[in-house]
Every structure is written in C-alpha cells, then in structure tokens.
Amino acid sequence: MLSVTLLSVQRYLQVVHLQKMFDRVGKMRLLVLLWLVTVILSIPALVIRQVIKDQHRTSCTGTHSPPSQLVAVLLPEGLVGFVSISVVAFSYIGVQRKVNQAAFFNNPQTTRLVTSIIVTFFVLWMPYYITDVLGVAAILLKNDGLWKFCLNSWSIFGALVFVNSCLNPLLYVFALKNMCTLCGEREH
16 A cells, blocks of 8 residues: 555656656665555554464454554554545546646546556555444444444455555556656656
C-alpha cells in the first residue's frame, strides 16, 4: 500500500511538476525509509499474533484479548489506508488533468489506464479498510453480530487486496511507459 502511494506521488511530481525526484542513491534512501515505516507500522499486528498448534497444523492468528490491542491495530491500519487511497486518487487525478492539458499528448489510452489504476486501487482496497473501521466500531460497541461479520469479511477482502497486488505491477508498467512518453523521456 505504501509503495503504491509513493509511486503515485512520484508520478504526480514527475508529470505535473516535471521534477526528477532523486538520483539513484536518493531513491535507495527513500526505499529504505519506506521499508522502515512499513516495519514500524507492522509492529502492532505482531503483538497480537499468536502461534497456535493443533493436531493437524500450526497457524498464526490474532488474539482478541484485550480488545484495546485489536483497536490499536485496526484503527491505524484503517486510517493509513484511507489516507493512502486519498493520496493515490489526488495524485492520479492531477496526472490526468496534466495529460489532458497537453495538446501534443491527448491519448485516450492513458486516460483509461490512469482511471483503471485509481478504480482498481479503490475497489479492491476500500472494502478491507471499511471492515477495519467496522471492526473498531464492533469492539467499542461490543456488537457481537458486527464483529462476526468483520471476522468473516476480512478473509474475503484480504483476497481482493491480494488480487490488487497482482494487478498493480502490470498497471504500473503500462503507466510508466505512457508517463515517460509524456515527460519526453526516450525508451532505451
């Protein structure tokens, strides 16, 4: 999620403001920073996980005691998700506006591509984050029915997130090709 968000900001700055962000070392530093932030944001999820062994298998599942730990995981995850989706949408809407203003580069294929990135990202991630918020509400309101719905939904919506992770590399390869053309860069 954070990688896609960072890529969308990079595309926005490159296309809208015609800025090359960093040299090779700067990009590596930014990538290391991204990984550190990701590790830090993952710590709460590690705290509530527990290895459970039964007769047939070993699994790692979240514990729900005390509920405040789960709220401490779900709330930041949902907030970071909503912020990321907003940043991606803002970035690509800005890119699309810039592309539409370029008289020499009026390409409906690029419009469809940018739209598909935003829509795919939104449709495949948003249910997961909405379920996070509903999970927080279920815990705080002590609503067992809503909590059961959330438990059942996370697996389904997690699969959608996985589908998004599979589609993103393909979408971004095509987006990079079109954005580089817009910026005047030549393919080697």
